[in-house]
Amino acid sequence: MRRALFLLPVIVFGVMAALFVKGLTMDPKVIPSVLINRPVPEMSLAALPGRGENSGLATKDLKGRVSLVNIYGSWCIACVQEHPYLMEYKKQGIVPIHGIDWRDDPALGAAWLKKHGDPYERVGVDPAPGRAAVDFGVTGAPESFIVDKDGIIRYKHIGPISPEVWTKTLLPIIRELQK
Amino acid sequence: MRWLSLSRRALAPLAWLSRHGARALNAPTPRALGARRLFMASAIILFAAPALAVNPDEMLKDPAQEHRARELGKDLRCLVCQNQSIDDSDADLAKDLRVIVRERISAGDSDDQVRKFVVDRYGDYVLLKPPFKGTTLVLWVGPFVLFAVALAVVFGFYRRRAGAAAAPPPPPLSADEKRRLEKLLKETLPKEKGK
Numbered sequence: 001m002r003r004a005l006f007l008l009p010v011i012v013f014g015v016m017a018a019l020f021v022k023g024l025t026m027d028p029k030v031i032p033s034v035l036i037n038r039p040v041p042e043m044s045l046a047a048l049p050g051r052g053e054n055s056g057l058a059t060k061d062l063k064g065r066v067s068l069v070n071i072y073g074s075w076c077i078a079c080v081q082e083h084p085y086l087m088e089y090k091k092q093g094i095v096p097i098h099g100i101d102w103r104d105d106p107a108l109g110a111a112w113l114k115k116h117g118d119p120y121e122r123v124g125v126d127p128a129p130g131r132a133a134v135d136f137g138v139t140g141a142p143e144s145f146i147v148d149k150d151g152i153i154r155y156k157h158i159g160p161i162s163p164e165v166w167t168k169t170l171l172p173i174i175r176e177l178q179k
Numbered sequence: 180m181r182w183l184s185l186s187r188r189a190l191a192p193l194a195w196l197s198r199h200g201a202r203a204l205n206a207p208t209p210r211a212l213g214a215r216r217l218f219m220a221s222a223i224i225l226f227a228a229p230a231l232a233v234n235p236d237e238m239l240k241d242p243a244q245e246h247r248a249r250e251l252g253k254d255l256r257c258l259v260c261q262n263q264s265i266d267d268s269d270a271d272l273a274k275d276l277r278v279i280v281r282e283r284i285s286a287g288d289s290d291d292q293v294r295k296f297v298v299d300r301y302g303d304y305v306l307l308k309p310p311f312k313g314t315t316l317v318l319w320v321g322p323f324v325l326f327a328v329a330l331a332v333v334f335g336f337y338r339r340r341a342g343a344a345a346a347p348p349p350p351p352l353s354a355d356e357k358r359r360l361e362k363l364l365k366e367t368l369p370k371e372k373g374k
Contacts, residue, residue, distance in 0.1 A: 028261060034302040103271055129275035137300040139258035139272065 033137050033156040040069075040151050041135035045124020048101060048110045057098050057124030063151040066177045068097045068144055068170075070120070071133060073104040074112035076141040082160035083116045089166065090119035095174050099123040102133045102141055146170065148177045232269045239281050248281050251293055255280070256305050264307060
């Protein structure tokens with residue numbers, strides 16, 4: 001009993017160290033979304049100039065098939081990083097990708113797509129104060145949401161999509177939901 | 180040439196100043212200057228009003244409503260710079276949330292409704308003061324439990340010590356024991372002296 005008492009500080013230290021080490025490897029920017037398993041928020045966003053009048057994004061557009069909703073902006077630097085991959089996934093045609101041009105001048109958002117390529121099926125503009133983005137619980141760009149056939153949000157990815165994220169996390173979820 | 184001599188005389192104090200330096204003007208010694216600077220710096224730090232990021236164009240016309248918005252904003256976390264409130268933060272998202280909080284207030288929402296609106300979108304994490312509920316029980320009650328345990332341990336320790344001190348004194352030696360003690364002392368003491 002006495003001996004066990006002497007071991008106690010060592011055990012406490014061990015537990016604390018394990019917690020801290022785990023804390024170090026976690027990204028504080030990644031906040032679990034409360035919108036998972038909830039329907040897509042009600043929205044009806046206008047189209048980007050030059051993309052056709054009917055190409056805006058509304059809640060009803062996200063029903064009927066699995067889709068990926070990507071938050072971007074012409075001001076967003078990390079979006080440039082993930083964009084080539086979105087172009088690639090569009091070419092593969094696995095899942096329709098929709099964009100929300102967040103806190104942006106629509107003209108700049110359209111010009112940005114001309115410059116970097118347009119992977120989106122539909123794009124809605126969400127100028128400041130970004131009501132749709134707030135409804136989605138967006139904390140920054142880029143962010144991507146996987147929406148199932150019934151228009152329910154099933155997954156949220158914070159930060160740029162990399163091939164690793166795509167093959168290890170997003171694609172398996174998309175495939176599962178498409179079944 | 181008259182003006183020249185005049186101007187020279189007029190300039191005399193300046194020339195004198197430049198010769199004798201700033202000290203002539205009752206300038207503080209370097210040490211006093213340091214103290215004065217320190218005083219100024221601390222005054223600036225101590226009396227500076229906290230800079231709020233709330234822009235005038237965001238404010239509501241009704242001061243009571245604006246006051247409610249400020250009180251709400253203080254407790255809402257900016258999701259970009261996570262340890263600042265939305266009122267303190269200059270981030271765009273914080274501004275958006277300030278605007279939306281004010282929209283809800285103008286629309287007639289109560290404080291709780293506004294808070295619920297934001298929590299429904301960003302989770303409890305957006306509240307700088309976490310709510311008291313099942314998942315946060317350890318957070319709120321944990322420190323008090325730990326304190327109670329520590330108190331119990333300290334209390335137990337002192338009680339044991341006090342108990343040991345207050346133990347009844349041993350019974351006095353019997354006549355036989357006294358004789359044995361004398362004998363033992365006599366046997367050992369001379370030996371030790373001899374050493």
